[in-house]
Amino acid sequence: MVGAGAMGSQIAMLAALAGCETTVVDIDEQRIDAALMRVRGTVARSVERGKLDAKQVEAALPRLSSSTDLASAVGDADFVIEAILEDLDAKRALFAELGRFAPSDAIFATNSSSIVSSRLADVPNPGRVCNMHFFNPALVMQLVEVVGGAHTSPATIECAVRLAERMGKTPVVVKQEIFGFIANRIVGAIFDEAIALLEAGVATPEEIDTAVTKGLGHPIGPFALLDMTGIDVNVGIKRLEAQETGDPSRGPSRTLLDLEAEGRLGKKSGRGFYEYGAQ
Numbered sequence: 001m002v003g004a005g006a007m008g009s010q011i012a013m014l015a016a017l018a019g020c021e022t023t024v025v026d027i028d029e030q031r032i033d034a035a036l037m038r039v040r041g042t043v044a045r046s047v048e049r050g051k052l053d054a055k056q057v058e059a060a061l062p063r064l065s066s067s068t069d070l071a072s073a074v075g076d077a078d079f080v081i082e083a084i085l086e087d088l089d090a091k092r093a094l095f096a097e098l099g100r101f102a103p104s105d106a107i108f109a110t111n112s113s114s115i116v117s118s119r120l121a122d123v124p125n126p127g128r129v130c131n132m133h134f135f136n137p138a139l140v141m142q143l144v145e146v147v148g149g150a151h152t153s154p155a156t157i158e159c160a161v162r163l164a165e166r167m168g169k170t171p172v173v174v175k176q177e178i179f180g181f182i183a184n185r186i187v188g189a190i191f192d193e194a195i196a197l198l199e200a201g202v203a204t205p206e207e208i209d210t211a212v213t214k215g216l217g218h219p220i221g222p223f224a225l226l227d228m229t230g231i232d233v234n235v236g237i238k239r240l241e242a243q244e245t246g247d248p249s250r251g252p253s254r255t256l257l258d259l260e261a262e263g264r265l266g267k268k269s270g271r272g273f274y275e276y277g278a279q
Contacts, residue, residue, distance in 0.1 A: 001025065002070070002094060003083035007111060009035035010138035011081055013043060014167040016060040017052075024066045025073045032066040042139060074102040079163060081132060083111040086236050091120055099123030107156055113184045114240045116177040118149035127153035132160050133181060134169075136229065145181045147174040179244045180237075187225070188241075191234070194222035195253045205273045223273040227266035231259045 001012035004026035015022040026032045040061070046052040067073040074080055080098055084090060091110065098108055104125055109132035110117055121129040130148045135141035144164040148157050157173060164171035174181050180188055194208050203211070209221020226234055235252045242251035252260075259265070259272060266272035 001081050001083070002074075002098075003111075004028070004032040004035040004066070005083060006035070006038075007134060007136060007138055008081075008083035009039040010042075011083060011111065011134055012064060013039045013060070014134075014138060014169075015081075015163075016064040017043075017056060018163075018166045018168070019060075019063070020079075020166075021063050022065070023073045023077075024064070025068070025070050026066075027068060029066075029068050032068070036064065036066060039139075046139070070097055071101040074098060074106070077102050077106050079107045079109070079159070081109045081111060086112060086114055086233070086240065088115055088119060091115060092122070095120045095123055095129070107159055109160055113145065113181050114179065114237050114244075116149060116179070117147065118151055118177055121149070121151045126151040128156050130156050130160055131174075131177075131181070132164070135183070142170045143183060144169045144171045145174050145183065146171050147177060147181055149177045179241055184237075187222075188237075190222050191226060192253075195255050198223075199253070199255055226256075227272035227274055227276075229266070230268060231256055231265045231272050235260050 001008050001015065001022060002025045004024050008026075009024060012022050012024045024032055024036065043052055043057050047054045047057055080102060082091065082094060084094060091112070095108060102108070105128065107128045107130070108120075108123065109130050110120060111132060111134055113131070113133045117129045117131045123129065130146065130152045133145040133147065135143050146157055146160045146164065161171045161173065172182065178185070190212070194212075197203055197208055198205060205223035209223050212218045212221045220228070235256050238250065238252035238256065242248050263269055264271040267276050270276045
């Protein structure tokens with residue numbers, strides 16, 4: 001598992017819980033330690049609530065290790081999942097290193113829903129490259145979108161589907177590369193409409209979120225969800241969308257850009273559309 005952020009650490013824990021020997025790789029050792037401490041605390045609370053079996057967690061923890069040495073960590077890997085920052089150049093550089101260091105038959109999956117795997121498949125045996133998109137929080141959310149491009153072999157898709165099922169997830173195979181895949185395209189349309197209503201003065205974030213949760217039965221409103229995922233993350237996704245589609249109107253709204261400029265990044269900064277206090 002390359003990337004020790006919230007997604008990477010939780011996907012790594014899922015793999016360990018599924019019986020896989022798993023290594024979390026990041027350039028920052030302190031970041032890895034903090035991420036693994038958080039995810040261990042999360043599964044401990046899940047045990048207390050009866051959502052995870054204590055023996056399963058006890059068996060999984062020794063399977064989870066960490067490293068700052070990419071070459072040694074992936075040298076005998078069967079499956080590598082990437083969850084670093086949403087930056088094409090950074091991901092391409094990483095996949096080039098994976099192509100040098102990992103076994104020639106190891107599968108490479110990116111967790112990105114914004115950057116399709118064909119943009120990263122300039123490696124030996126590109127048929128082993130795909131998208132395997134988990135949802136946040138990965139320990140809880142059931143869906144995994146498995147996506148291949150024209151370069152991806154059917155065997156790679158089948159293996160990614162089996163791994164998702166082994167992790168207790170529900171995989172959906174997306175049959176062609178398209179920006180945002182399925183779920184994020186739908187939720188992105190909801191975000192766009194919610195922000196348009198806000199900017200038109202139709203209603204407040206609180207009122208729009210209430211309408212969506214109480215009227216449509218969604219578990220969380222669009223503004224609360226934007227705060228949870230991060231305003232900066234969503235600005236980056238919208239910039240990529242404009243770039244990938246060639247349509248500047250698909251870029252980030254003025255509202256999102258203003259929030260980012262003010263440092264109001266959502267829950268992680270304590271302020272976004274809503275106030276959260278010190279985080």
